[in-house]
Amino acid sequence: MSEKIAVLGAGSWGSILANVLDENGHDVRLWSYNPKQVEELNTQHTNSHYIKNFTFSKSLVAYADMASAIDGVDAILFVVPTKAVRSVAHEVAGILTAKHLQPELIHASKGIEQKTYKRISQILEEEIPAANRKAVTVLSGPSHAEDVARHDITLITAASASPEAAKYTQKLFMTPYFRVYTNSDVIGVEIGAALKNIIALGAGALHGLGYGDNAKAALMTRGLAEISRLGTSFGADPMTFIGLSGVGDVIVTATSTNSRNWRAGDELGRGEKLDDVISHMGMVIEGLATTKAAYELSQKRGVSMPITEAIYQVLYEGKDIKTAISDLMQREGRSEF
Incomplete structure (x- = not known):
């Protein structure tokens, strides 16, 4: 099948997903708020700030005007930072209403909205009227844009309350190197996608401090237990957290230098100040805001x-990282399960 698809957000992940769709023969419109980025994509077929040494398909067209990008599309893929999802969705809703469109909605953003603690799919459903959208599908799993760009083997999940919508998304993206599984557990997939960035911050910090593999394995394992506890408190399926959107995403994000959350944690572990880490990263570090939201949610529920509390204390209360680790290790003994 060949579909007309708008991809909103031209960061590393959004632009590479747009390229995958283009390679699959779809008519893809990649939207960015940055006119200079749009010009670079259309004239040089590069996205140098986000993806180094990669040439995009020449048939992939970028847009600075959102109305033009989503006009007549069959599906819209949101890949914008969490903090921008609501405002972008609101703008999209106005256009869809005016043009009487009802596309499939897909998102590949990973985070939890500050203060409301809403998941991305909840925000999309709130902002875009049911009359102007079909089902919402979440696309998530262990995937770095840099690896997908070089056609490395990648497996991810398309989760939706609608089995048909999940299968539709699966068909859009499937390639010999990019395999998509379906899932009905939207809550679990979104919680796993967001909270794994917290664990990546911690894993990076351990590396920066000089800790070895034992410590990193402990952090990832117990961190995944925390993710599962919070997710299941909202009704997520526990099995989701031993799948691609749980353990898979934790492994890839908490072990790779391609992860900006891991890199941020590594710099913090090496003694860099948080403000300095944020300023020179040049891209959104989703784990910082997610740590705050997850900590507050855990307190409320x-x-x-x-582990999340310790990382929150380091990021937002100025606690020394080594002291935070020592306090975690010296908590009262308990059963693993």
Whole structure:
């Protein structure tokens, strides 16, 4: 099948997903708020700030005007930072209403909205009227844009309350190197996608401090237990967290230098100040805001998340990282399960 698809957000992940769709023969419109980025994509077929040494398909067209990008599309893929999802969705809703469109909605953003603690799919459903959208599908899993760009083997999940919508998304993206599984657990997939960035910050910090593989394995394992506890408190399926959107995403994000959350944690572990890390990263570090939202959620719901709490204290209360680790290690002994 060949579909007309708008991809909103031309960062590393959004632009590479747009390229995958283009390679699959779809008519893809890649939207960015930055006119200079749009010009670079259309004239040089590069996105140098986000993806180094990669040439995009010449048939992939970028747009600075959102109305033009989404006019007549069959599906819209949101890949914007969490903090921008609501405002972008609101703008999209106005255009869809005016043009009487009802596309499939897909998102590949990973985070939790500050203060409201809403997941991305909830924001999209709130901002875009049901009359102007079909089902919402979440596309998530262990995937770095840099690896997908070089056609490395990648497996991810398309989750939706609508089995048909999940299968539709699966068909859009499937390639010999990019395999998509379907799932009905939207809550679990979104919670896993967001909270794994917290664990990546911690894993990077351990590396920066000089800790070895034992410590990193402990962090990822117990961190995943925290993610599962919070997710299941909202009704997520526990099995989701041993799948691609759980353990898979934790592994890839908490072990790779391609992860900006890992790199941020590594710099913090090496003694860099948080403001300096943010200023020179040049891209959104989703784990910072997610840590705050997850910690506050855990307090409200009475869910034990000691690792998340420790990282929150380091980021937002100025606690020394080594002291935070020592306090975690010296907590009272308990059963693993």
